[in-house]
Amino acid sequence: MQISNSKSISILSCGWLGESLAIDLLDKGFIVKGATTSPDKKERLSEQGIDAYQLRFENLNDAMKSFLNSEILVLNLTIKDLDLYKQFLPVLEQSPVKKLILISSTGVYRNSEKPVDENSELSESVWVSIEEIMKDNLNYQTAILRFSGLFGGNRKPGRFLSGRMVKGGDAPVNLIHRDDCIKIINEIIQQDVWEECFNCTADTHPSKREFYxxxxxxxxxxxxxxxxxxxxSSSFKLITNEKLKRRLNYEFIHPDLMKALSLF
Structure with missing residues (x-):
């Protein structure tokens, strides 16, 4: 017999962002299902009270169907194989999932000398194709979150370019702290905002030279x-977050990237 999925959220997968999100949602009273490919990570998730699964995206078996017995799915993958998403889609359509949060990337946009919003020209990134096949599905509602570069926790920006030769030192930086990623996902769920796409990036955009x-x-x-x-350099873009702040009435935990560096 299936459990009630009215307050159940499945997170595929529980890596650097997903595990912290799972713990946060668990603390808020949700039943949280977390997927990982690692047996050690599965054990750690279980110890924290998460209903943990050891799964691979391509294994569309009974375990995957059980994992998808939730109202909400957070699809938080770095996998760029479009065929795998196409194979996954029929399984998702037959599941109880009614709402999908798709974690995407601001890498979907072309470089531009103008500020980049959600209507800006898209690149030929595979994420564009993944977004296309996952959204506008009658079986569930979708919110697409296009995250800029992620930092926070043990992911320290000082290590990103350490000792490297870097081009375009005056180009703007687009980053977002993990705390804000988690808060934005919470706001989508709490405010019940779906069929939308949001750029998720901090307010400020210091130069690469200054920031790194x-x-x-x-x-x-x-x-x-x-x-x-x-x-x-001509290879840059400055991502704007105005739609996110306006539509969700969102205030960033870490709006200023230079100030956020004091956390490390």
Missing amino acids: TKAAELIGVPLPIFDEEEGR
Whole structure:
């Protein structure tokens, strides 16, 4: 017999972001199902009170069907194999899932000298195709969250470019802290906002030179080396978050990237 799925959320998968999200939702009273490919991670999730599954995205078996016995699915994968999503879709359609949060990326946009919003020109990224086949499905409602680069916890920006030769030192940085990722997902659920797409990025956009030099200094690692001839470079984009803040009345926990570096 299936359990009630009225307050059940499945998270595929529980990596760096997904595990922290699972713990947060569990604390808020949800029944949380978390999927991982690691037996050690499965044990750790179980110890924290999460209904843990050891699953691979491509294994569409009874365990996957049990995992999908929830009202909400957070699809939080780095897998870029479009065929796997096409194979997964019929299984999802036959599940009790009624609401899907698809974690995507601001990498879907082309580089632009103008600020990039949700209506800006898209690239040929596979994430564009993944978004297309997962949204507008009559079996469930979808919210697409396009996250910029992620940091927080043990993911320290100072290590991202440490000691590397970097082009485009004057180009703007687009990042978002994990705390805000989790809060935004919570707001989507609590406010019941679906059939929308949001850019999720911090308010400020310091230059690569300013941000990553300071980030490296703060944790005592080799500084990045910037190609002075590149300057701003034509390969950049500045992601705007105005729709997110307006539609969800959202206030960032970490709106200022330079100030956020003090956390490390």
